[in-house]
Amino acid sequence: MQKLDDTYSAPPRPTGGPADANKPAGKDKPGSNVRAVTRAANILRTFRTQPHQSLAEVASAASLDKGTTRRLLLTLMNSGLIVQDPASQKYGLGRLIRELAGSVVDDFDLRSIAVPELAAIAAELHLTTFLSVYRDHAALCLERLHDMQGMEVHWWPVGGTLPLNSGGAPKILLAYQSEAEIDKVLSEPLHALTPRAVTDIAEFRNHLAEVRERGWEYAEDDVSLGLAALAVPVLDGDGQLICALSMAGLSPQMRGKDEPAFLPRLQQAAERIRSALGY
Template identity: 55%
Template sequence: MAGKKINMAGNQTTGSSVQNVRAVTRALVVLNSFAGKDLQTLAEVSSVTGLDKGTTRRLLLTLMQSNYIAQDPLTHHYRLGRAIRDLASNVGDTQDLRAIAQPALVELASEFSVTTFLSIFKEGAAVCLDRVHDMRGLEVHWWQVGGTLPLNCGGAPKLLLAYQPDEEIERLISQPMEKLSEKSITSKKELRKRLALIREQGWECAIDDVALGLTALAVPVFDNENHPVCAISIAGLTPQLIKNGKPVHLKRLQEVAKRIRSQLGYHQP
């Protein structure tokens, strides 16, 4: 026997084993009525949703209690509330970003026998989204997927920090800095100088500042406003990555970053 579902009007229809909860369905209809609109009156929401005003008002008041809807105190018009914004901030494109970037991470790891990383700046931290290791090289364990690193250490963390607004940088470097190795930068003055250099050259090469003998090279992937969407980085033994004091794989890493930028739908500068 076919299952039953309840439509928005409360009628039972056949053809699905899923049962819709009418109150939830109506609440979603109310929320969806604000698409493309800043403010609505009670009458406008009622008209768009097809619900009577009494039902519409009860739904709006219920949604207001959970901050999904807010009401202007002067006009009494309704708008989407803070909870919607908070939820939206967590709906990222990280899955698409990982899917697009992973072939490049695998390619780089295999080509240079290193560990490759994809990372983003989120809520004041550098977060690792993905990590790929080539079995022929040394596996770098110090940044787990989903984990963070101190912003004053490593290639990608410093790179991502360098492109944040000045006030955010000052807020973050005003906090105590961790010292992961004797080469870690813990001076605010020195870190500011390093961040300025990163912005000037467009990449970061971190030698020994997470662990002695290891180097990380990081480049940004920019959006159309030249804000970093993410960082692509490689890490391995210093002799693998540095020759005559210079990073040997920088051009290749920059090529990959440009390719990912195009694949994400951003135009090239």
Template identity: 60%
Template sequence: MAETDSPTQNVRAVTRALSVLSSFSGKSVQSLAEVTNATGLDKGTTRRLLLTLMSSGFIAQDPATQHYRLGRAIRDLAANVADDLDLRSLALPVLTELAGDVHGTAFLSVYDEGDVVCLDRIHDMKGIEVHWWAVGGTLPYNCGGAPKLLLAFQEPAEIERVLRQPAAALTPKSITDKAELKASLAKIRERGWELAVDDVALGLSALAVPVRGRDDAIVCSISIAGLTPQMVARNKPVHLARMQSAAAAIERRLKGAGRS
């Protein structure tokens, strides 16, 4: 009779897979040897676990370096994780009303060690739907309203670290020069918002403002995107006051939840 896996063996396999995933904490990429050393498993077992996790999207491999990184499935799951204040649920009514008022697409996003992750996207059926940023997806740090806004408010050392990474040129309007980008980030910090015109897709623009928590630290960003002529008038954002009002409403909900 064929031998079957025992419950103990199955649990051990899960534990080992989780140890492989956990080894990426604080690391963007790892070699096979690095994962092996971090988990304490032998090389053959580590390789088999990595291949299994790759097949389900939890691990990805760079074909040039053969190094491993966390896969898209991790980000997709993370987008559905509720923190203590359940940020998505608190922001949803405000974002829904905002999208309806401006007839555009509203986004909720957070900063994550150089990445800016979209937590939610709400579209008003009367306007153009912006598809460029899926829930759980990221945008380059130098393109779009929310990525530049959230990067601008990081500590100087973190900004320098991120700016050492190559800048993406999604359109001819994308800022790729480091000095120019640093100047742009300084301006964002000074005025407290960012209007990104045509730098992710030509003809589309995004306006982003910060949302602050009880300690006045920035928790997330909300942004809206739409056709540039509907977003910009005389080189100024059309919906800035409405965006700031929405951010203030989310801040009140955050602070109220924190007291409960």
């Protein structure tokens, strides 16, 4: 299989910690953000589930007082990000949001944020790391990084796919899909790369539920005998899958006592990527 020619060195590790998912929307981390901008962003987020809102509804959803909310809404209206219905006096998102949405960059931003994290892990642990996404009913590898001092795992090339019942990341990517998508995938026979891969549909469906419940997957010998992989998801603010992060190496290197080796390290990277993407 094709090998990457580029050699990555470990970049400086980000100084910020994981985002606190339980932090109230109206409270800001001291010294890290411009408060007015953070509050304005929180106001815009309230319209994801309720397109038309009164002043009181916006204030409650954004955890702000009415005076602050009114001032911010007026500023957002003057900027074209918010509009107000003269009859009902309710607020909604402005046309500028639609214009800006067309310029949203997906994989480019994801790569630029995730690659330094994965390169740092590869250099630190002498493992091969992968960034992957779910595309067209398949697990697609976007990036593969390895440390020159360690063994390169090259059975999943950039742009290549793996069977969804094999490896750590493919199972993570499928486990976080909708039930309809899982049903579609499992309507076809499951193929095995090695004798260790699960091909029984009912057994594999139950395993996917376990993967989603615990939030990580450890796979050993089901892509190549003697190799193991660990994967975790990166989720957006609504718990929807963005991508999977994974690492692979020799099975003894990847095993831990009570949980897979390096699991906290990979989860930490996922949280930092999630935060950097704005969730």
